[in-house]
Amino acid sequence: MSTPDQQRPGAGDEDQGIAVVARTQGQLVRRRFFRHRLAMISLVVFVAILVLSFSSTGIGPIPGWWKHDYTTIGTVVDGGRPTLSVVPGFLGGDGIHLGEHPFGQDNKGIDYFALTMRGTQISLMIAFIVGGLGSFIGVLIGAAAGFFRGWTETILMRFTDVIIIMPLLAIVAVIANQAGNAGPFWLAVVIALFTWTGLARIVRGEFLSLREKEFVEAARAAGTPAWRIIRKHILPNTLGVILVSATLSLAGAVILETALSFLGFGVKPPDTSLGRLVSVYQGAFVTRPWLFIWPGVFIVAIALTVNFIGDGLRDAFDPRQNKVRS
Amino acid sequence: MTKPSSDDPFVDHRSMGAAGSDPLDVGAAEPTEQVKSATQAHVGHLGRSAVGGEELLRVDDLSVEFPTDDGVVHAVRGVSYALHAGEVLGIVGESGSGKSVSSMAVMGLLPRSARISGDVSFRGEDVLSMPPAVQRSLRGRKIAMIFQDPMTAMNPVHTVGDQLAEAVLSHELMPRKKALARAEEALGMVGIPQPKTRLRNYPHEFSGGMRQRAMIAMAIINDPDVIIADEPTTALDVTVQAQILEKLVEVKDAIGAAIVLITHDLGVVAGMTHRVLVMYAGRAVEVGETDDIFYRTRMPYTAGLLGSIPSLDSDDDGRLRPIHGTPPSLIHLPAGCPFSPRCPLATDLCRQTEPELFDTDVTGHVAACHHWRRLAEADDPTTFFRSESEAS
């Protein structure tokens, strides 16, 4: 069905025309996304987790607002039980308060809220680097393969096949076993080196179909250089796919990193991550379950909200279910 | 026009009419030139007097709405028509005018979210209130449909023979072999050579024209009373279009069916149909005999469509006279006549009140225009759409 304010062809010069279309498209996408209730709730929760984890324990030299440090050993109070209470007094609870150690303490008396926040921070940081760098590599390789075809494509796609047949977790574990010692940043880079394959295939597919489209042929016929065709004509049209895929890869990265750290091949002490916390305290499960529950809850919360955001983006970019035939 | 072989059991010779006078030859009014150039004047069946037979299909005040995220889409708003045995009715309109949706409503093929009101009756029986099983038994057996794009309308993973046989088997239990024999017969009827081997082919092994022939074969295989053809030639090469239309008329006459031909191509309408219903923004805006629609146009939109047909051999002005603007949003319809924003004749009256279908000076010809008289007075109604440069 056509919208009444359709752009007349041939109005303005080429760049302007595309800019106008892109904006209206962008507005549509934004509107659909903001209407996706679950995605919006997820976005709020995700941002809250992000802000909470980074502000509470601080970033680098900047101190956080939380009174405890994630390395300071203290005395264990009340068996390290969490002091967080969310049941209001009039319902027979202890009233809503945080207390001294809302998430409890571990066996050395370290405040578990601080530890969990630090773990969240590291896990999130790794996830962002993996999502960003992995997607960048994926787009680069997929775009090159899809646009230049020929030998470039054969080599790149065969290379992708080679990477894909190795189980992601296992091959990353092999390298991360060493890279983990170099700190979370290098661990993230190593993971990213193996997570780009899916997006590369998708982007290549998109490029293959887009390069046959009339507007690309027109640009090529007009002598537009390759990089400009890619940047101006093809990439904007694959933006949705890339954005959705990058978002979802963020969730995958959180799961992957925590799994690695759980097996002992990821983040190494003295630093910590959510996966390492689960790994370290799974033995304490029976006596002090909160040490095991909290980091897990944060992993699920991050992965779940990011997946919902990705789903919302997908719906926004590809609202197939709203189509009506006429 | 080739006659079907007489040993063909499907051929019903009662409906084979003699070729009559070509309606396009009468009346030398200006639009003729334009219409003629876009039409293959190949049709003999129009001369027959079969029209006026038993009423098969009746649609009364049919409305269809779709609730969507952006609001309710009023796809069809109160459309009525009747189809008689042997008749070809053309439904013409732009995409989004509701012509396909109305016929899908007749077939019961709309998605569950669609809100349908009004009456559809087949041979006097109310189709919409039928139990689903009964409605299903009408589909494909009494009312068959041919779709626009033969490339996607057939299932790629089943053979053509299976898909044809399935249409038979869903209404009648018989050995598969017998159903396949019927399929072979039907393929032969629509002019597919070596139908027996073709049965085992998959749709992708057919060309576009062949597939559309196979679709026609699928539609006629159960000897239906009504065939709804939804833009049957739009997706085909021009050279193939004429063949397909010719074949459609041929098989219709052979099995004695009536056709609802949905199209946006006035050339197709002129060559094939007895009567025409023009749709705009979900409503019928002009209904009448085909000749009257072309030569005694009483609705500016129809005139605009006529003016949009390119002509090769007109003498004084070969200029196209397009309708400017785009069809209105079916969610937020403008007040008054929905065509008024694009209409050169529009007055304040048009912008305030939506016209109903008025009787015009021609009998049996109705038009939804407050100003149909002005069109009746004009020599060539398409000139209302003259471009500014032309006017100066």
Next chain:
Amino acid sequence: MLAFIVRRVIAAFGILLAGTFIAYVLVALSGDPLAQLRQSNEPGIEDRIANMTERLDLDTPVPLRYLKWLGGAAQCVVPFVGTCDLGQSVRGQDVSALLADAMVATLQLITVATVTAVIIGVLVGIVTALRQYTRLDYSATFASFVFVSLPIFWFAVLLKQYIAIDLNDWLADPTVSLPAAAIVGVISGLIWGSIVGGDRRRVLTSFAVAFVATGGALLLLSASGWFRSPGLGPVVVGVVGVAAAVGLTAVVAGFRYRNVLYAALATAGAGIVANLAFDPLLTDPTWGTLFLLLLLAVAVAVGIGYAIGGLQRRQAISTSVWVAVIMAFTITADRMLTAWDNYYEFVGGRVVATFGARTPNYDGGTWGNLLDTVTHLALPTLALMLVSLATYSRYTRASMLEVMNQDYVRTARSKGLTDRTVIVRHALRNGLIPVTTLVAFDLAGLIGGAVITETVFGWQGMGFMFVEALRNTDPNPAMAFFLVTGIVAVLFNMLADIAYAYLDPRIRLG
């Protein structure tokens, strides 16, 4: 077609070579197997270092070492050629022997997880696609998102701690309380109400029926002490057979023409009779006997379908065969549960196992051992398949919705086909083609998941072997893991391609 397969095989070989090479280099660089020995200053350490260097061939440069390793590994892949040689572990064990055991264990885990996930996932996907935008659809969608977001390792530990312990505690005194039965009944009612769909009355009716049936069954089973000593018995086997016959007929052929139903019911009857007639044979059979019996059942089913099918012979045969297979599995389950009491005694009531693949020193015959395997497989499989389950159901749903919007489905409906035919013959057939590819892809991911699951549940499979190898800086077992996973990935991708070409005639020519 043949050229297509040959091309794919050659490409697969190249990819496998490159993949193993990269893995070999990375594994070789990932750590020094001698590091621990070097720090030691025990007497005779020099000898041990030299010994290990020779055993692991550490003096040879990595690329050359790869070629040597490849030469040995090639003998494993090519049948009937010499002995398989995958090198030795740091402790001097023969890796190919280690791998053989580990592979069987992992294969068991992955096969069960995949089959279960595919069956449940595809069914859920189809139902939610057909009931789009219902509460059931939303719940399933939400659940699948949660499953995808669950870290396996965390969930596995939770399963171990909560489900296993609580379930075992409950099995010590298995009674279902009235509120518990009511709650399960309500859940069952909600699910069935949404699946059946239709107008309010139909939904309420199906809710009520499911509620009463489920809750009542639970209370009845509890009262009769079934949970203490579960079993099916010939009556339940018969009921399942008849239900399968009716249900499958409804899906495959409908009831308009009765011959298919008669054939299916006849097969179910034959199954009931066979269950009783073969009783002595089924008391403690070998697996070979069971397999032969399954073949016999299928053959009988084909015969019945052929004889009674009439005009719908094809449908009758396939329906009968499926009924026979379902009955065979029901009878197996029935017999397996006969070993319950014995097993329960042996493990002291802790029926749901949380560690390893079998109970040490337990031998309960074919059925007892089967039960033992099932109780050990239950939790690892559950942990392993959740992600796949979610993926399959989401993918099937999307694929089905896409297909249901295709023009050819509209054409099929316009021909007057029943909804059943449209869905089964047109939508399902087309919608499930891409799912085959997904299964192949997902298998590689499943092996990654197995690494974690096996570690948590102490399942001595390839994943367990791999993690141990990596922790001990033991290159050869780690490489054996990559070799097997590489072959599996390449093989299944190839199978998926071929299956795709077979299922979609458009690809056959290209």
